[in-house]
Amino acid sequence: MAVLVLGGAGYIGSHTVDRLVEKGDEVVVVDSLVTGHRAAVNDNAKFYQGDIADKTFMRKVFAENPAIDAVIHFAAFSLVAESMKKPLKYFDNNTAGMISLLEVMNEVGVKRIVFSSTAATYGIPETMPIKETDPQKPINPYGESKLAMEKIMHWTDLANGIKFVALRYFNVAGAKPDGSIGEDHNPETHLLPIVLQVAAGTREKLQIFGDDYNTPDGTNVRDYVHPFDLADAHILAVNYLRDGNESNAFNLGSSTGFSNMEILKAAREVTGKPIPAVTAPRRGGDPDTLIAASDKARKVLGWKPEFDDIHKIIETAWKWHQTHPNGYADR
Ligand code: UFG
Incomplete structure (x- = not known):
């Protein structure tokens, strides 16, 4: 097979x-x-x-x-x-x-x-x-x-x-914990890699798209x-x-939501970097909140996600970004 x-x-x-x-x-x-x-x-x-x-x-x-x-x-x-x-x-x-x-x-x-x-x-x-x-x-x-x-x-x-x-x-x-494979998009549009590019110094600042959503801190929850x-x-x-x-x-999904501001805060904690950020206008097509009910996959498939902590997820991505600031071009 x-x-x-x-x-x-x-x-x-x-x-x-x-x-x-x-x-x-x-x-x-x-x-x-x-x-x-x-x-x-x-x-x-x-x-x-x-x-x-x-x-x-x-x-x-x-x-x-x-x-x-x-x-x-x-x-x-x-x-x-x-x-x-x-x-x-x-x-x-x-x-x-x-x-x-x-x-x-x-x-x-x-x-x-x-x-x-x-x-x-x-x-x-x-x-x-x-x-x-x-x-x-x-x-x-x-x-x-x-x-x-x-x-x-x-x-x-x-x-x-x-x-x-x-x-x-x-x-x-996130990325493989040993840092050997990870996320490399061109252009990069996703929140966490952009946050970490700012932390690594390859991007100047994070723009947070919208702070007036119907969520606890006004930023999207994912x-x-x-x-x-x-x-x-x-x-x-x-x-x-x-x-x-x-x-x-x-x-x-993990069945837990984090706002964009919470991701930024967690990334500052993991990296120890200030990660400058500004509020920018909303990006089109972003729903306020997206959180999965994922008990069906756990029950029917027997799925047991290992990475249930956002800090652990960010740590793996940070290791990849530090060792591959230019993505796979650095391999
Ligand atoms: N965001 C910023 N600044 C950025 C980039 C993103 O504030 O520079 C915000 C977005 O507006 C959104 C959140 O961060 O509120 C997450 O955005 P991403 O682009 O990282 O991810 P999306 O939620 O848009 O989309 C991702 C996948 C889709 C998938 C979706 C499912 O790219 O393929 O998750 O939730 F459909």
């Missing part, structure tokens, strides 16, 4: 490949390297560079690796703000990419897929914490492209028997989860499908 990891050179994909290899699994990685980094991929995984929408290429990957019995799919674009400006880029790469992939999986008879979905499929939540059964009404093309992928999978399960697990992540932060714990959830989800279970969807 082997796992095919699509987008295995990206932030969460590379941590998952690493965990799979550590557990002794056979791992095949496909990544276009448009946003991923070859250096992020564990040396013990077999690597192919290519696009998942290229059916000839994907047929070759499956043909050369007949042990593949499950796919983990991370190969998508994920920036909310960019998706508002370039919706077709998201529907093409994310949604059309999924259609093409499912066609090839159906042809070659691989019938299990674990896929990165997102809290962005819920839109503006009506109640908190957010449960998997809550309404999914995305407020941006990114969330819509992922919701469409979930729906497509539902119908291909019924028609073609391709079983899926959709994992709806909340905010991902639920942070470490990529190691996400990786473990993917591995549990593959085993859940291998055990013959039905398709399902799970939230992955």
Whole structure:
């Protein structure tokens, strides 16, 4: 048995490949390297560079690796703000990419897929914490492209028997504790890496987007989860499908919310740096608060997140930032 990891050179994909290899699994990685980094991929995984929408290429990957019995799919674009400006880029790469992939999986008879979905499929939540059964009404093309992928999978399960697990992540932060792999986006738009770039001196100051939200300190509240714990959830989800279970969807978060100001304060404590910050206007499309109800993943998959402390999460990210101020260019 082997796992095919699509987008295995990206932030969460590379941590998952690493965990799979550590557990002794056979791992095949496909990544276009448009946003991923070859250096992020564990040396013990077999690597192919290519696009998942290229059916000839994907047929070759499956043909050369007949042990593949499950796919983990991370190969998508994920920036909310960019998706508002370039919706077709998201529907093409994310949604059309999924259609093409499912066609090839159906042809070659691989019938299990674990896929990165997102809290962005819920839109503006009506109640908190957010449960998997809550309404999914995305407020941006990114969330819509992922919701469409979930729906497509539902119908291909019924028609073609391709079983899926959709994992709806909340905010991902942190790096491998030994500092060898971490977060490297260009451009960087996420809160914690930007805070740590300011701490490391490679960025002048943090802009906090909005301080008049309906939250205790007026800044957005988010639920942070470490990529190691996400990786473990993917591995549990593959085993859940291998055990013959039905398709399902799970939230992955810590069930605890931190405001942007609380993240800044915790980062100042961890790094010992002043981290200058200013208040800036709201960024479009940010809901006040996003906190996951993630008891379903704990109960059904047996998921036990290890990183339940925001200071521990920030410490791992800080180690990566200090040793790789220019990301993978420093490896
Ligand atoms: N923020 C700032 N300043 C910055 C960057 C971010 O104040 O320089 C704020 C944002 O406005 C938001 C919070 O920090 O309030 C978190 O923003 P991120 O960009 O780090 O993350 P998002 O919540 O926008 O999105 C992330 C993923 C999405 C996913 C979502 C789910 O990028 O793919 O979490 O909660 F859908």
